[in-house]
Amino acid sequence: MLLVWLAEAVVFALIVAGILAERPLALAAAGVAIVVAGALLRFVAPLRSALVCAFALHPTAALLGGAALALVLPLALRSSPYWTFVATLALLYVTIGQGLNLQIGTAGVINLAGAAFAGLGGYSVGLLTVGAGWPSWLAVAAAPWVAVAVGALLFVPILKTRGHYLALVTIAFVFIFNILMNNLEFTGGPQGIKNIPTLRLGGYAFTARPTLGVVELPAHANFYYAALATAFLATGILRRLHDSWLGLALNTLRDDEIAARCCGVSIAREKLIAFSIGNFFIGLGGALYAVMVGFVSPPDFDFGYSLIMLSVIIIGGVDSIGGVVLGACLLVPLPERFRFLHEYRLLLYGLVIVVMLLFRPRGLWPAGIRRYR
Amino acid sequence: MSLLEVKGLTVRFGGLVALDGVDVALGEGETLGVIGPNGSGKTTLFNTLTGLYAAAAGEVLFLGQRLSGLETHAIARRGIARTFQSSRLCLELSVFDNILIGMHAHRRTGLLDSLLRRDRLRSEMSQAIERAAHLLSLFNPALPRRGLERVGQLPQIDRRRVEICRALASQPRLVLLDEPSAGMSPEETAQLMKDLQIVREEMPGLSVMVIEHDMFVIEGVSQRVVALSYGRKIAEGSFAAVSARDEVREAYLGGEAARA
Numbered sequence: 001m002l003l004v005w006l007a008e009a010v011v012f013a014l015i016v017a018g019i020l021a022e023r024p025l026a027l028a029a030a031g032v033a034i035v036v037a038g039a040l041l042r043f044v045a046p047l048r049s050a051l052v053c054a055f056a057l058h059p060t061a062a063l064l065g066g067a068a069l070a071l072v073l074p075l076a077l078r079s080s081p082y083w084t085f086v087a088t089l090a091l092l093y094v095t096i097g098q099g100l101n102l103q104i105g106t107a108g109v110i111n112l113a114g115a116a117f118a119g120l121g122g123y124s125v126g127l128l129t130v131g132a133g134w135p136s137w138l139a140v141a142a143a144p145w146v147a148v149a150v151g152a153l154l155f156v157p158i159l160k161t162r163g164h165y166l167a168l169v170t171i172a173f174v175f176i177f178n179i180l181m182n183n184l185e186f187t188g189g190p191q192g193i194k195n196i197p198t199l200r201l202g203g204y205a206f207t208a209r210p211t212l213g214v215v216e217l218p219a220h221a222n223f224y225y226a227a228l229a230t231a232f233l234a235t236g237i238l239r240r241l242h243d244s245w246l247g248l249a250l251n252t253l254r255d256d257e258i259a260a261r262c263c264g265v266s267i268a269r270e271k272l273i274a275f276s277i278g279n280f281f282i283g284l285g286g287a288l289y290a291v292m293v294g295f296v297s298p299p300d301f302d303f304g305y306s307l308i309m310l311s312v313i314i315i316g317g318v319d320s321i322g323g324v325v326l327g328a329c330l331l332v333p334l335p336e337r338f339r340f341l342h343e344y345r346l347l348l349y350g351l352v353i354v355v356m357l358l359f360r361p362r363g364l365w366p367a368g369i370r371r372y373r
Numbered sequence: 374m375s376l377l378e379v380k381g382l383t384v385r386f387g388g389l390v391a392l393d394g395v396d397v398a399l400g401e402g403e404t405l406g407v408i409g410p411n412g413s414g415k416t417t418l419f420n421t422l423t424g425l426y427a428a429a430a431g432e433v434l435f436l437g438q439r440l441s442g443l444e445t446h447a448i449a450r451r452g453i454a455r456t457f458q459s460s461r462l463c464l465e466l467s468v469f470d471n472i473l474i475g476m477h478a479h480r481r482t483g484l485l486d487s488l489l490r491r492d493r494l495r496s497e498m499s500q501a502i503e504r505a506a507h508l509l510s511l512f513n514p515a516l517p518r519r520g521l522e523r524v525g526q527l528p529q530i531d532r533r534r535v536e537i538c539r540a541l542a543s544q545p546r547l548v549l550l551d552e553p554s555a556g557m558s559p560e561e562t563a564q565l566m567k568d569l570q571i572v573r574e575e576m577p578g579l580s581v582m583v584i585e586h587d588m589f590v591i592e593g594v595s596q597r598v599v600a601l602s603y604g605r606k607i608a609e610g611s612f613a614a615v616s617a618r619d620e621v622r623e624a625y626l627g628g629e630a631a632r633a
Binding site: 240258260266267369371373 | 444446454466470475487522
């Protein structure tokens, strides 16, 4: 158990060092330390097997340790509001990724319209708060249902097509969404919707800087904790759904629709459930994003973001709940660290995906055998 | 009353008549062999019975009720299970998962149970896994221990057994076996025949329709045989009677050879 916590603490320290190192020397030292740790893990077999054993024996301890470290991360990052923001973004991608993984990974419904469904959540928050004057929390609670409803309208072409054709249908939907947002009057056109009021819970505004005792955190830490709670909830829900009749039926129809039908599985029903639950969490991620940054505009939800969401799943491990968490926590902060590549972000993603598909097609954390626990 | 009654079943693909007015009846607990050369409509018959193809004419009565117009999953839930000529297992999923999907229609826990009342789901699943292990052990006592391996890691004969277990897991009244010996060695085929005998002994009320090219299998397991050729039923009766018929020999061997 101590070994589990020690390993988690080392990973945590390396990540924080890697993020916060500013000067070239410190950055190089952090980089070397990460590479050395990775190499140790890769080439020292006893260490690796000891760690694997420890984590397999104490899953609860590992989860608690991880949760504790996630809770103290804003403390470690308190000097940098920017990195607190990036960490929050990564957590939003965990929520979105879990929803999308149910569709793409578990059910094989290749939905490349993730950005559009996140955009539906974000724009709904904008319209409901700025346009209709709803309080932010109510708008955030309502917005995912808009994504679910629009997804249900789109369900007929989605049910009729599969594979590449399905992917094309969903790609078309992202572009339709973007063109509409750019040209409709009431969504603000290319400017989008500005001045979305921040979240307020019981009089506490999320723009206030929270203090823990004597330590003052950046204002984004509020959203960090909100996103952490959401990501935790989403991951728990999706894990339970994956290890249930739903996950089993979806996996079966993903691999062989005819076999699933001959076993009494209604393809339409199961796919609709998966698609709706997925869109709910994607929309929720988009809604939280909107209240966090305070504005939405068409480029925030263009096709490129669909690809980022897809790569989170592919890098993490298709159909793997843990893989989504890992994928989001790697893929969102890494390009920020390498900012000189920022313009070429899509290029980097493309490259990483090609390399992954070549050398580790099941992802960093491959989906395991279902055990219904 | 017979369990299954097929009357004048006709299926067309464009100009091709794949089934032409076929009548078949099957009683409870009976095993019916379906034979005929390639392209004679055997698999088409199975696909139509399970609702994958739509019939152009004729009707199918199962337990006295018409099946035409029902979707495949609805027919499966009424008690018709099947296997496929080329195995249709999910190779990436575990052996248990591949069998559990057969019990999907009988599940008692819903989405809310899996989220909030996890203990109910767990107990249902452990019962289901026990049942799957029992079914596997009928054929091979070593198989239940491999239940958490991916099906892709099993040899061909065990995969076929998993597929049969999946069909049996749905507690069907009728099982359609589409060429279970396809792609198997003679030893494996002999083993498979024993497996089918076990099914018959364990589930005496279960009706079975089996398509086979291997005449030893047909002779060994079926009580009655139907022969198809070019979508028509050309003979029906005991294996000895059907295999002695000139029409059947002609269909298999061609006119010249049969007369020679």
